[in-house]
Amino acid sequence: MTHLGMGALRTRKAAALAAVAAASLALAACSGGGGSTDETTSATTGPSAAESGEVSWWGWTPDTPVAERYIAEFNKEYPDIKVTYRNFENVDFRNALAPALDSGEGPDVFDLSPAGGSPDTWGPYALDLAPFAEEVLGADWESKFGANYVRQLSDSEGRVVSLALGGMAAGFVWINQDIFDEAGAEVPTDYDSWVAACDKITAIGKKCFTMGAGGEDTFPTEMFHSVANSVDPAFFLKAAVGDARWDDPEGIATLEIFKMLKDDGIIADNVLDAGQYPLANEEFMKGEAAMVQMGFWYTQYSGAESCLSAMESAGVSNPECFVQLPAEFPDVAGNGNGSEYFGEVDYGLAINADSANIGPAKTFIQWMTMSEAGQQNVANALDLLPSLGGVAPNWDNITLVDQEVQQPAIEQLIDDSNATTQSRQWQTSEDTLDAIVLAIQQVFDPTINMSIEDIAAQLQESSVPSTVGVE
Amino acid sequence: MAILARSAGSLNSNPGAKRGGWPRPGAAHLVPGGLKWILPGFILSVGLIYYSIIYSGYLSFFDWPGGRQEMTAVGSANYLEAFADPVFWTAIRNVLVYFVVIFTVQVVGGIAFAAALHSKVYLANIYKIIIVVPVVVAPATMAPAHIEVWQTNGTFNTILRAIGLGAWTQGWIGQSTTSLLVIIMAGCWGAIGFGFILYFAAIGQIDPEIIEAARIDGAGNVRLLASIVLPGVRSVTFSLGILNFMTALKLFDGPWLLTQGGPAHSSEFLGTMIYAETAGSSRNLGYAAALSIILLVLAVGVSIAIQMRSREKSPTGARKRKAKVANDV
Numbered sequence: 103m104t105h106l107g108m109g110a111l112r113t114r115k116a117a118a119l120a121a122v123a124a125a126s127l128a129l130a131a132c133s134g135g136g137g138s139t140d141e142t143t144s145a146t147t148g149p150s151a152a153e154s155g156e157v158s159w160w161g162w163t164p165d166t167p168v169a170e171r172y173i174a175e176f177n178k179e180y181p182d183i184k185v186t187y188r189n190f191e192n193v194d195f196r197n198a199l200a201p202a203l204d205s206g207e208g209p210d211v212f213d214l215s216p217a218g219g220s221p222d223t224w225g226p227y228a229l230d231l232a233p234f235a236e237e238v239l240g241a242d243w244e245s246k247f248g249a250n251y252v253r254q255l256s257d258s259e260g261r262v263v264s265l266a267l268g269g270m271a272a273g274f275v276w277i278n279q280d281i282f283d284e285a286g287a288e289v290p291t292d293y294d295s296w297v298a299a300c301d302k303i304t305a306i307g308k309k310c311f312t313m314g315a316g317g318e319d320t321f322p323t324e325m326f327h328s329v330a331n332s333v334d335p336a337f338f339l340k341a342a343v344g345d346a347r348w349d350d351p352e353g354i355a356t357l358e359i360f361k362m363l364k365d366d367g368i369i370a371d372n373v374l375d376a377g378q379y380p381l382a383n384e385e386f387m388k389g390e391a392a393m394v395q396m397g398f399w400y401t402q403y404s405g406a407e408s409c410l411s412a413m414e415s416a417g418v419s420n421p422e423c424f425v426q427l428p429a430e431f432p433d434v435a436g437n438g439n440g441s442e443y444f445g446e447v448d449y450g451l452a453i454n455a456d457s458a459n460i461g462p463a464k465t466f467i468q469w470m471t472m473s474e475a476g477q478q479n480v481a482n483a484l485d486l487l488p489s490l491g492g493v494a495p496n497w498d499n500i501t502l503v504d505q506e507v508q509q510p511a512i513e514q515l516i517d518d519s520n521a522t523t524q525s526r527q528w529q530t531s532e533d534t535l536d537a538i539v540l541a542i543q544q545v546f547d548p549t550i551n552m553s554i555e556d557i558a559a560q561l562q563e564s565s566v567p568s569t570v571g572v573e
Numbered sequence: 574m575a576i577l578a579r580s581a582g583s584l585n586s587n588p589g590a591k592r593g594g595w596p597r598p599g600a601a602h603l604v605p606g607g608l609k610w611i612l613p614g615f616i617l618s619v620g621l622i623y624y625s626i627i628y629s630g631y632l633s634f635f636d637w638p639g640g641r642q643e644m645t646a647v648g649s650a651n652y653l654e655a656f657a658d659p660v661f662w663t664a665i666r667n668v669l670v671y672f673v674v675i676f677t678v679q680v681v682g683g684i685a686f687a688a689a690l691h692s693k694v695y696l697a698n699i700y701k702i703i704i705v706v707p708v709v710v711a712p713a714t715m716a717p718a719h720i721e722v723w724q725t726n727g728t729f730n731t732i733l734r735a736i737g738l739g740a741w742t743q744g745w746i747g748q749s750t751t752s753l754l755v756i757i758m759a760g761c762w763g764a765i766g767f768g769f770i771l772y773f774a775a776i777g778q779i780d781p782e783i784i785e786a787a788r789i790d791g792a793g794n795v796r797l798l799a800s801i802v803l804p805g806v807r808s809v810t811f812s813l814g815i816l817n818f819m820t821a822l823k824l825f826d827g828p829w830l831l832t833q834g835g836p837a838h839s840s841e842f843l844g845t846m847i848y849a850e851t852a853g854s855s856r857n858l859g860y861a862a863a864l865s866i867i868l869l870v871l872a873v874g875v876s877i878a879i880q881m882r883s884r885e886k887s888p889t890g891a892r893k894r895k896a897k898v899a900n901d902v
Contacts, residue, residue, distance in 0.1 A: 193833075197848075200639060200856070226641035316747055317833040318849070372725035374747025374836045543836040548743075549750040550837060 151234075151468060152461025154182035159466075160202075161187070161213035162195040163399065163449065164485050167411055175479050176469050183462045191379060193319050203227045206456055210463045214264035214452040216254035217527035217535075219570060221264070225257035228452040232262040234464060238472050246472075248489050248520070251447040253571070254528045264450030265471040268486025271445030271519030272397035272526055273328050279425040279507070281308050281392040291440070292433040293362075300368050303392045312391035313373050314381030315542050320527075320535040321378035322542045325395055327526070328431045330356045331441035335524075338444075342530045344567025348537075349558035357554045359434050360545045373546055380416075387416035389424055398519055399448070400426070401484040404508045406501045408484075423503045428515045444524035448486055484512065487519055529568045537564035626869065633863035639856055651863035661864075664841040667753055671760065671842070672821035678761045679817065680810055683768020687776050688798055690769075701773075708766035716830035719759045720746065723831075749839030752832045756840055759827050768813060775806040811883040818875050822868050843868050 159169070169187040176185065188209070190198055195213070202208035203224075214224050235243045244252045251266040277289060285303045290296035300310035315322040330338040333355045340346035341353065363369045375381060378396075386394040387403070394400075402408045404426055413421030431441035451467040453460060470476040477490040482499055494516070502508045527535065541561040544550050552560075608615075633651055637644040655661045686704055690697050707715075722728040723745040730742040745751045779802065787801055803810075825844030828834055834841040834849065843864060850861035 200851075204639065223638065223642075316836055318835065370725075371744055372747065374744060375724040376720070376746075377833075540837055547747070547749050547836050549748045 149461045149464075151464040152183075153180060153465060155184075155459050155462030157183060157185045157211055157459055157463050157466050158209040159185055159187045159211040159451075160190065160195070160199065160209040161449070162190050162192050163213065164483065165189065165402075165408075165412075167408070168402065168483050168485055171483065172470065172476075172479055176466065176476070179469065179475065180465060183465060185466055192321075193317070193377075199224070203454065203456075208454050208456070210454055210457040210459045211451050211467060212454065213449045214255065215449040215527075216446055216525075217530075217532075219531055219568070221255055221257040224452065225259075225261060225263040227454055227456070228261075228263040229455045229460070230261040230263065231265050231453065231467075234468070235262065235265060235472065238468055246490060248447065248487070248491065250525075251450075251489050254447045254525070255450045258570075264452035265467055266447045266450040266489035267471050268448055268480050268489050269445055269519070270398050270448030270486065270526065271443045271515075271522050272324050272395075273331060273441040273443040273445075273524075274397075274431055274515075275311075275393050275395045275429050276386070276400050276426050277429045278386065278389065278392050279427050281306075281389070281424070284308075285392070287392075289429050290432045291430070293359075293436060296368055296432050296434070297366055299392075300366075304367070309370055309385060309391040311368050311370070311393040311395075312382040312385040313369050313395065314376050314378040314383075315539070315546060316374040316381070317377040318536075318539070319377040319379065320539055321382075323527070323530070323535050323538045324397065326356060326360075326538050326542060327444060328395065328441035329359050329434055331444070331524075332431065332433055332435040332439060333359070333437065335439065335442050339524060339529060341565075342534060342568055343572050348541075348562040348565055349555065353558050353561070354554055355435065357541065357545055357558055360542060361554065363434070364546055369546070374543060384416040387412050388418055389413070393429075395431075398445070398487060398515070399485050401428075401512055401515065404502050404512060405484060406503050409503055425504045425507060427508060427511050442524055443518055443522045444526045445487075445519055445522035446525045446528045447489060450489075487516065525571070529571050531566045531568040531570075533564065533566035534568065537561050540564065629862040629865050632859055633866050635859040637858045639851075639858045644859075647859065651857075651860045652867070654860060655863055655867060660838045660841055660846065663838060664843050664846050667840060667842050668821045668824070670753065671757055671824065672818050674757050675760050675764045675821065676814060676817040679764040679768035679813060682761075682765035683772040683813075684776075684798070684802070684806070686765065686769045687772035688802060690773065691776055701769075704769050705766045707763040708770070710763070712826040712830060715759065715762070716827070719755065719762075719831060723755045723758070746832055747836055749837050752836060752840035756828050756831055759831060760824075764817075771809050771813065772806055775809045776802055779805040808883070811879060815876055815879050818879070819872055822872050 161169070164172070166187065166189045169189065173185045173187065177183070199208065199212060203212075208227070212224075214220055214228065239246050247266050248269050251269065252262060255264045255266055256262050281303060282289065282299075285299075285306045285308070287299040287302040288295065290299045296311075303310045313322075313325065315325075327338050330352065334352045337346060337350070337352040337356075341348050341350070347353065360369075364373065372381070382391075382394050383396075385391045386396075403412050406423060409423040409426075410421050413423070433440045451470060453463045453467065457463060470480070471489060474490070474493060477488045477493045478496060480486050481488045481493045481495045484495060484500065488494075495512075497509060502512075538561065541557050544552055544557045544560075545554070634646060634648060635644045636647050636651070686700075690700060694700065720727070725742075725744040725747065727745075729745065733739060733742050743751065745755050783801060784797065787797055792800070821842075823844050824842045825848055828840050828842050828845050829848065832840045834845040847861050847864045847868070850856050850864065851858060
């Protein structure tokens with residue numbers, strides 16, 4: 103055996119040490135990792151509301167200026183709680199939130215919507231807020247919120263994982279009245295009048311209806327829902343929960359109308375270039391398009407100030423606000439009805455159960471969701487329908503671009519939106535939403551030669567019926 | 574084998590020599606001499622990276638929506654789902670097409686520009702800057718620019734109309750047949766510059782005497798390129814082959830920023846599929862892990878294949894040479 107010498111021995115030891123270190127690192131990580139089925143935070147409700155501290159809030163909505171207004175109002179009552187808001191684009195939000203919450207570096211408060219099963223996806227990270235709500239609002243606290251809001255924000259085990267900030271409605275369109283006036287066009291009420299209006303609008307060099315259906319965002323499902331409502335008001339929700347098939351005649355009729363809308367030029371050629379945000383939002387806000395389908399949250403851009411900042415964000419250097427008004431969805435199917443409005447709670451605020459700032463977080467969401475001052479703020483922002491019943495916008499504090507024309511239209515919109523009975527995304531699974539987007543992209547893409555029947559059949563196959571809210 | 578033979582020979586020939594210090598060649602062949610220097614990196618590498626790989630492998634046999642939701646054991650269902658998923662095969666096809674095109678463009682463009690700029694060219698430095706700038710531009714910065722160019726009302730269509738090819742205008746980004754093309758164009762833009770940097774350096778290493786000799790023998794530029802330059806930069810070409818394949822396999826930021834894998838999944842890559850499965854709300858981390866393992870297997874397999882190909886082509890067996898030296902001693 104050769105004599106190895108000190109040098110080699112040291113090398114051997116070092117190698118062994120390295121192996122042990124690596125192995126122990128691996129084992130240590132092993133023991134801590136893995137998905138756990140251990141207890142969630144159902145038992146604890148955390149510390150009680152505190153009057154000072156810091157709170158970080160993440161959401162895809164509201165816009166940052168709106169959030170900062172909320173926070174400024176909040177700080178009038180609670181000056182010692184510092185709230186920082188971080189805004190994300192729709193798709194980016196859920197992509198960013200998941201790793202943040204998993205890593206333990208997540209926000210203290212985050213938006214949580216009823217859409218696509220979110221309460222079950224994000225619920226395990228959130229505190230059950232039912233005891234807190236009862237503490238603040240009393241035993242009948244559930245009835246104080248808008249219809250069904252509490253249920254829509256509870257997970258399958260009945261934990262109330264977020265408290266409703268406000269509701270949302272969709273199924274209508276927004277028009278740029280200035281373009282309509284300039285083109286001499288009438289607001290369309292059915293398919294033929296829509297084609298006629300578009301002719302006049304494109305004649306003055308503007309786009310008629312802007313829509314973005316590219317990418318991964320699920321906005322196109324709103325259009326699908328509206329068109330389906332025009333075909334048969336009961337169809338969409340029945341298919342969403344599996345009581346009807348997406349390739350039933352109503353489903354096929356819906357997709358065929360999409361094709362017609364594109365072929366007849368109502369929906370433009372660049373619809374697949376990008377998603378609704380930024381494509382449709384920018385085109386409408388730049389004043390290049392006469393119509394866009396957006397929900398109640400777009401009401402805020404009727405405000406004189408919000409309109410300017412939205413136009414600036416869209417890239418207009420010296421913005422001049424236009425008059426935007428809501429309009430009913432045209433009767434595209436020819437069955438005598440446009441689209442019923444559909445709505446539900448838009449989102450609520452959830453508290454991260456791992457947060458170190460649960461006390462001040464509770465104060466913040468109590469003010470936002472359960473106090474009249476906070477909810478008045480929500481009403482005035484014209485972004486959400488207040489979730490706490492009985493709060494209406496204080497028009498003395500709100501300046502619209504054209505108060506005379508827009509105020510009555512918005513008041514009507516609020517009343518109609520509060521009366522919705524059809525849910526929006528609460529009872530549609532995420533898989534179904536994705537499948538609808540795919541189907542729409544297949545209909546719009548001129549290079550895909552699938553028949554409508556095949557597209558509908560694929561939609562039916564890829565969709566997953568929702569079990570949410572089904573007795 | 575050859576190394577052992579050599580070290581045994583050296584020990585036998587110097588029985589009395591006291592070799593102090595470390596490490597003695599004879600003993601050190603099993604443990605590399607610089608181990609204590611690479612120890613920190615080694616621990617990090619083995620501890621972190623290989624642990625992650627093994628954990629991903631473990632995870633791929635489960636369905637797991639992530640976070641605090643339940644993990645359900647599903648055996649090899651995730652792999653079967655991947656192989657049965659037409660989107661997966663679209664992604665594989667896209668990876669291969671991207672690799673072939675980018676690699677070809679990079680090699681051809683890189684060598685062409687490098688050879689051209691090695692000859693006497695006026696304002697050579699300006700050209701070098703222009704060629705290399707795309708390499709340093711971050712994907713997130715170049716994506717909006719490319720969208721501006723390729724969108725339906727974008728620059729490219731405007732140019733086509735201006736030169737009378739209006740019939741060719743289409744929604745390049747928003748069509749399943751051309752979405753991959755847009756991503757490849759965006760990739761080519763930076764690829765040529767990178768190839769240029771490597772080839773420029775490699776061509777500079779070629780012995781100028783060989784080139785002189787070839788010129789004296791009457792070789793023209795093209796013959797010079799084909800017979801002297803190309804073989805001389807072969808190692809760079811093989812390295813670029815491996816690099817490009819790895820890039821194509823992992824590709825994410827370009828496709829995600831430009832098309833998000835759409836429309837209708839036509840421009841999906843393995844990278845975008847894994848991301849969508851990891852970060853969306855209807856995610857299954859087990860499926861994402863399975864896709865990652867498939868990616869790993871492909872990466873390692875192709876690396877080995879390319880390495881073996883490059884070794885076959887070396888002029889003489891390097892090992893044989895070493896054995897001769899040992900026998901002489």
